[in-house]
Amino acid sequence: MTTWWPYARLAAAALGLAAVIAQLSLTLQIAADDPTPWGSHLPTVWWNFMSFFTIDSNIIAAVVFVIAAVWAIRHRGDDEREPRWLAVLLVCASTYMIVTGIVYNTLLRGIELPQGVTVPWSNEVLHVIFPLLLLLDLLFAPRRRGLPWSTVAIAAIFPLVWAVYTMIRANLVIAPATGEAWWYPYPFLNPHKVPGEYLGVAGYIVGIAVAIIGVACFVVWVGRRRAASVLEPTL
Secondary structure, eight states: OTTTHHHHHHHHHHHHHHHHHHHHHHHHHHHHHOOSTTTTOHHHHHHHHTTOHHHHHHHHHHHHHHHHHHHHHHTTTSOOOOOHHHHHHHHHHHHHHHHHHHHIIIIITTOOOOTTSSOHHHHHIIIIIHHHHHHHHHHHOTTOOOOOTTHHHHHHHHHHHHHHHHHHHGGGSOOTTTOOSOOOSSGGGOTTTSTTTHHHHHHHHHHHHHHHHHHHHHHHHHHHHHHHHTTOOOO
16 A cells, blocks of 8 residues: 555645646636636636635645655665654645535535536535545555644634635625626625624634534544554654
8 A cells, every 4th residue: 555555645746736727717708708707817816716615625735645646655675653743734734625515515515506617527526526525535545653632723714814815805805707796606605694693703713613613623532533543653
């Protein structure tokens, strides 16, 4: 497993990045054909695309997989455990992708989108297949290192920053698809649509924060258990 796992990570990273590029290409094509000044403003459309947690998570996971694969290939002649910094990156990537899969399939799967705005295969890769590959990597990848529980706090930093950024930026952007004076990447973050407005949105944010911390705890726990099984200290 040690010999071929790095190449499996490279293949998974290539699949994830291909899915991101395919969806971005369609999004920009739709914007280029849009007759409105807000819908055809490519810099805003591009920045909006990069503001989706799903997109950010997939890019982070792909980059971390490439880094992890390169490290493993360079160390294929020894039995060294992955370095602590790489283990932390893998915890973060695994947490974000597993949460992406959970949130999409529980909150967003049934939401109908306008015909032709998504690439079907890309959508499944970004929200289902790549998250599952991160879960499999967590459970079975060789050379896993156990980490302290404080790693959970590190994994929570990016989602917290993303949530603050999203809520601040939302009212500074005109929605390309509708021309509304705000743009939210997900309907459950939009106080104009969620019952209870900002209080309702706060409830969703707290719920997702709990999910992120819970998943991060699970990811760290798995790493510690796997490290303990080969008698490796976790601190």
